[in-house]
Amino acid sequence: MYWLTVTTDPTPRALTHGHLADCLSLARDRGWSPEERKWSFLLDNGTGYGLFDSGELVGTTVVTRYAGQHAVLSMVLVASSHAGQGLGRRLVEHALAEADCPVVSLHATAMGRPLYEKLGFRLVGRAVTHFGVFRDAELSGSTRSALHADLPAVVERDAEAFGADRGVLWKDYFRFTDQVRLGPSGGFAAAWRTVDNLSVGPVVAESVEEAKVLVGDLAAGAEGALRVDAYHPELADWLVERGLERRGGVDLMVLGDLAGDRARLHVPMMQALG
Template identity: 45%
Template structure:
């Protein structure tokens, strides 16, 4: 019987990743059987700061992305190659990102696999996210309209009110990532907006998010107008039971559940009663 030698755990500090490392990130994701989300990785490496740990052969052994918005920082894409699983790389890269976030409120979405590590590092669950996917059957009310470049100031103002931070550097790139963006306008002011985006080039569905609206009726209108009868994914908080039930009644089925966590359990900024779905779990 041949015994496979144990790979030596990398001892180098995490280094910054850039778009040059996109292929390596995708290879690492594939190693952990994550989807080939090339457009999502590209977007995150542009609006956030990626970090990675390489092994002796120069292969990416661990990764994570930190996206900062003033006093808020989101951690995402935390991956460790299977050959180094359980050997401390996840904890090491997480501690590096927490240090980089400085005194910001640090948040992330956790799967059941990642949650034990995050809890050991001091993260506390604040809510649950139900991921639902399918061909959306509700008719589009056509009460929203496609966004234009002139809507950006209004979108930025609304987003800052709801999230409690300035996400200009992300939202100015949203049109590059999103297939389409729609808005609700009343009395000349943007009161709601939502986007539909594909995480991978060949994806057969779009993820609808963010969904920001003054009430659930406008949130439903934005979602239905963006869906256009196609396959969509929605990440919804079960604390919005009517919206979740509406999605399920219209062809969407539960795919998986994730947990929203915050370091130290401190309150998130903003008026999140108007946030019906995040842009991405990676960003919030």
């Protein structure tokens, strides 16, 4: 008879940039793209927690807090060698205890959703991922590139749609993005460069039509593939018409009550940031 000895430290510890290479290795282990820029940005603007087994990183999560109003959980990963030991639940419970916000949200995969439901999260929406080369992209002439002077207005409109002030994050995100565009009716959209695509988000607009214009103008002149996580079916169908393929999706889940005018939030900033 053989006995399995679990040596994992039961208490999650704070992650630093010194753990970045281990986070990327863990992402590869679970089939995630090793997005160094993204991980670095999240650790700069949120708090990462890790579980360790004999010094080896075997589990992660990140909590990003917005002005004490709303926290987003992300990057919940457990090494394949340690699956089935309850480490995911341990990480999420620790993150919830540390979140210290009345509202906590996350984007859940099908694999993760049962755990979050057990912890009291409820389903409130779905973001469908679209990926591919945007067809026939041309500037509409009705949007413009945002300037740094536009940042206060972008932060205000973002808060109205998202339901929490993300101004502190936006100061870094504005620099992190390749481009932010302002729409004709007060909406805006941003895009940032990943390892293999240009990822769009957020898109805040008064209507789906304005959202389409903003996404199309971000796509104009972009090299390579575009990624868009669309909340609204009409926008999702339009993206398919423009040449992007559906690549699955994630469920938006929440503890507490979401605020804001969510009908205006057509695409999240990124799944990890809400």
